Amino acid sequence: MSNDSRTQSMVFGLPWPELNDGIFYNDVVPHSDSGLTLVEFYSRKYKHSAPLQGWLQRIQNGQISVDGRVVKDPNEILSGDSVLVYHRLPWKEPDVPHLLEVLYEDDDLIALNKPSGLQVLPGGLFQQRTVLTQLCWSIKKQNPPLKGQESHPVPVHRLGRDTSGILLCAKTKVAKTCLAAYFADGTSLVGANSNRKAELGGTRKISKIYRALVTGILDEDKVVIDQPIGIVRYPGVAKGLYVASPSGKPALSKVEVLERDGKQNCTLIQVEIESGRPHQIRIHLSFIGHPLLGDPLYIAGGQPRCFDSEIVDESYAQDGGYHRPTNPVPGDCGYYLHAHRLVLSHPTTNEMIYITAPLPSALRTSDEANSSPESMYVSSAR
Known part of the structure; x- marks a missing residue:
């Protein structure tokens, strides 16, 4: 990874060994x-x-x-x-992608296009086959890091294992501290705002917009969801499972309908999250009665299905249990939650950075599907 590759896409990643190190x-x-x-x-x-x-x-x-x-x-x-x-002892981890596309990079940060199926940090069955491991391996092939840089880039937020799209990573301690504060401040603003439906965009240093495909037809063109999110006991999840809970922490999601498909009984939407609670999009969409297409865990009301505890795999439950269906939409691969756009104030220069991850075909509108495939788009402007 170069020190400044703002306008040139690059893909990196090493094939996974047969066994991890235990x-x-x-x-x-x-x-x-x-x-x-x-x-x-x-x-x-x-x-x-x-x-x-x-x-x-x-x-x-x-x-x-x-x-x-x-x-x-x-x-x-x-x-x-x-x-x-x-x-x-070492074991063979489940098969997952190993290649990562660089969407944006400079001396302070790097934005990756994470593929669906790849976990960000070690946990459960995935101890080696993670984004973090690929970042560690990539830096070993380079010269010693510059003064002030981390030993390797580190993610400053998480995406669920089966969520694809933009993952932001810090390359320096200063950037790591600043970016972490951006995410924390956004969540705290929601908690401090008595009217969570108010517009907060003017005070935010970072905004995230997702594409998603949900079950059923949303009647309203725009929906604001301010349902709190808390934790309940759940088989296979030692720390508990996040669900919609009146006693939980404040959360805010803004949903906009992009296209309705009556034939397939699903709706293509855009979601901007003002807070960053775990599994927030999945919980909020299921809370209003429109879970992510194929979500096996969260059902209407933002609550989990009841599973036989003997069949709940720990790593499955820790990740929230969302595994995209193999092929529920004819002719498509099933990428149904995607971190599509990210706008942030640069941690050291304060210029506004705009990053877009190419859309999977299932998450394109009819107009987008009929046009040429979306190319990577990155720009920076003060």
């Missing part, structure tokens, strides 16, 4: 657990990870160390403050 989990034994055996400690604390027999096998395989010493005896007695390390 992962190490650290624990410090609390004094309340002093006297437990090694297998008792793990089978009680991490029973969701494996049953007793599974932990016995892991210990006997030499995957756990106590204070730097590999222990294969499951009946080893533990002492308070002992340091335990469990090594999860």
